[in-house]
Amino acid sequence: MRKNPSEGQPFPVDLIEQRATFRGHLKIDELHLRHGLFNGGMSEQMSREVVWRRDAVVVLPYDPKRDEVVLIEQFRASALFNGDRAWMVEFVAGLIEDGETPEAVGVRELMEESGLEPLGALRHVTTTYSTPGFASERFHLYYAPVDATKAGGIHGLVHEHEDIRVFSLPFAEAYALWQRGGAPNTPVSIGILWLALHREKLQQEWGEPDGLPHR
Structure with a gap:
């Protein structure tokens, strides 16, 4: 402070x-x-x-060519505490350590938690407080273009007790999953709604001559 x-x-x-x-x-x-x-x-x-708590970076991995969202699923004790499903569907995320940039953390966590590399620069979506009523943590949400055909398997760091299932869904199915309460967390809610507004533009950018997204 x-x-x-x-x-x-x-x-x-x-x-x-x-x-x-x-x-x-x-x-x-x-x-x-x-x-x-x-x-x-x-x-x-x-x-x-x-x-x-340190700030966190959340990465929304999206394949604009296939119109698919990459999601992860992992155990969350907080949901267990409430009697909810403890295996939570989320986006890739990680904490920022001293001396790190949010973009570097996003690239690192994307590889560690999903095995994917971004196909272009990460794009900042928003920065917001997770629970401002009692926590100092903010999360910085980024969009990362990825190849969803490579998404799958179990990932994470054993020494951090991570057991992460990776999968991809067409945007319409990911949106429907969120809408019926299948991903009840703030980063997915913001990311899915942002993607609903911007995915057509992201798809158009992907079709530009060099095949990579442009800011």
Whole structure:
């Protein structure tokens, strides 16, 4: 956090205390603060717990020639906690480590989790908070053109306990899967809707003379 939490904010923030309450796979801090109010003045002192986590990169692998989306499926304990299907259909994703660019992370994770290499430069779609009510994590969503005929098999890093099934679906089937609740997570929701708006343009770009997408 910035030394001056009010910097860049539309209203003043008075950070009274920040205390580390948990340090493990996740890091949780308890903040005691006051903040400016829309009608003027300052709020009463309040306590808020924040989960601190590195930013993540999510990659939407799409084959514009075949109009196919590459998806992965893996175990998620959080869904198990809620009694939902614990094998979640997602896009490729990974955390940004110190000194890494989001694009480099996207290329690395695409290879590790799907065995695919992008056929052109990754294109930034959006950056958004995963759960702003309590977590600092943002995810940077990128589109990557791929050859979906090479998508398949089981991938992931054993030492990270990854067991990832890779498969591809025609866009219409991927959209229908999402629409009926078969991929209940924010990155897929945003990515599928973005693709619904832009896939015709991506297909047109793919047909340009050099066979690669253009920005």
